[in-house]
Amino acid sequence: MTVEPTSLPKLAFLGPLGSHSHQCAQNGFGPGVEYVERSTITGTLLLCHFSGQWQMSAEAFKAVSDEIPFALIPQENSLYGTVTDTYDLLRLPEVGQHKFVRGEVTLSVRHCLVVRRGVKLRDIGRVLSHEQALGQCARFLSTNLPGAARIKMSSTSAAAQALLSEDKADQLTESAALCSAACAKMHPELEILQESVQDSNTNCTRFYVIGKSLDVKLPSTFHVTPPRHALVRMALRNPDMAPDATVHPRNRLVQLVLSTLLATFGLPVTRIDRRPSLTDVPFEDVYMVELENPMSALSVGAEADVNLLDSSMWSRMAAGVKQVEAAGGDATVLGIW
Numbered sequence: 001m002t003v004e005p006t007s008l009p010k011l012a013f014l015g016p017l018g019s020h021s022h023q024c025a026q027n028g029f030g031p032g033v034e035y036v037e038r039s040t041i042t043g044t045l046l047l048c049h050f051s052g053q054w055q056m057s058a059e060a061f062k063a064v065s066d067e068i069p070f071a072l073i074p075q076e077n078s079l080y081g082t083v084t085d086t087y088d089l090l091r092l093p094e095v096g097q098h099k100f101v102r103g104e105v106t107l108s109v110r111h112c113l114v115v116r117r118g119v120k121l122r123d124i125g126r127v128l129s130h131e132q133a134l135g136q137c138a139r140f141l142s143t144n145l146p147g148a149a150r151i152k153m154s155s156t157s158a159a160a161q162a163l164l165s166e167d168k169a170d171q172l173t174e175s176a177a178l179c180s181a182a183c184a185k186m187h188p189e190l191e192i193l194q195e196s197v198q199d200s201n202t203n204c205t206r207f208y209v210i211g212k213s214l215d216v217k218l219p220s221t222f223h224v225t226p227p228r229h230a231l232v233r234m235a236l237r238n239p240d241m242a243p244d245a246t247v248h249p250r251n252r253l254v255q256l257v258l259s260t261l262l263a264t265f266g267l268p269v270t271r272i273d274r275r276p277s278l279t280d281v282p283f284e285d286v287y288m289v290e291l292e293n294p295m296s297a298l299s300v301g302a303e304a305d306v307n308l309l310d311s312s313m314w315s316r317m318a319a320g321v322k323q324v325e326a327a328g329g330d331a332t333v334l335g336i337w
């Protein structure tokens with residue numbers, strides 16, 4: 001059977017099918033995109049970036065960005081916090097040049113404890129899942145499966161699939177997976193032992209929508225809802241050249257970030273994340289700062305208002321970037337949505 005190519009824009013997500021990312025993508029984009037599964041978050045973004053390979057070639061990037069203009073990647077969870085893989089990708093210089101955060105979707109997340117049919121709780125010696133899911137169910141696991149090893153997999157749906165391919169003769173104990181009920185139901189050989197095993201019923205994950213450019217048209221089924229956000233990456237320009245040798249670069253950066261943020265961008269800060277920078281200088285860091293425009297929530301509706309709001313936000317961000325640079329820092333706008 002030949003599959004007809006569609007004219008829908010493509011969206012990469014962390015697969016295989018049945019992952020929370022897949023569910024979130026479907027909630028956010030419905031029938032408006034062609035879904036392309038990738039086996040890692042890094043691959044999800046890098047595929048758009050470098051044609052699935054770690055290469056900076058402009059041609060490779062261009063070709064791929066035309067082919068798969070969007071990706072959806074998990075950014076933070078309400079119980080387990082930041083998705084570090086995602087923040088590590090946001091450090092790449094290409095983000096803010098050829099790749100931007102263009103939107104967000106939040107998904108309410110429930111996990112099930114899933115086994116091969118017939119396996120009992122007392123038989124389980126290891127639990128497979130995405131690191132985030134293992135973290136979100138930590139209390140359940142400590143209480144109900146205290147002796148079980150927690151094995152990180154690339155996704156919750158990959159963990160469910162792994163149960164099917166395990167060679168039983170090789171194992172003294174049985175494995176379980178943490179995944180969604182929808183994922184478990186995709187495999188008739190699997191059985192849900194317990195539903196809703198996450199440590200809180202308010203558990204949710206926020207995802208970023210990454211676009212290949214600032215102006216690539218978002219799929220018609222996807223809607224950016226107020227308030228408007230901006231994400232800025234901040235670092236020191238020359239960490240080696242401290243004007244005062246007694247001040248560690250890390251302290252200079254903290255000072256720069258804290259002293260310039262509110263005054264510079266003039267918008268409330270809603271998140272600050274710090275990761276090691278991509279240079280070899282020990283303890284040199286990079287900050288990702290998310291800002292929110294409180295006015296945007298008031299102007300729901302008229303498209304003209306939204307455009308005006310976007311352009312005023314852009315000029316505010318551009319002015320802020322200049323001020324950070326004047327203070328010896330580097331700032332790059334990674335997205336406005």
Ligand SMILES: O=C(O)C(=O)Cc1ccccc1
Pocket residue numbers: 014018019020021022074077109130132133154155156157205
């Ligand atoms: O592994 C998945 O299913 C994902 O999409 C990543 C993830 C894991 C746990 C909560 C939200 C997203």
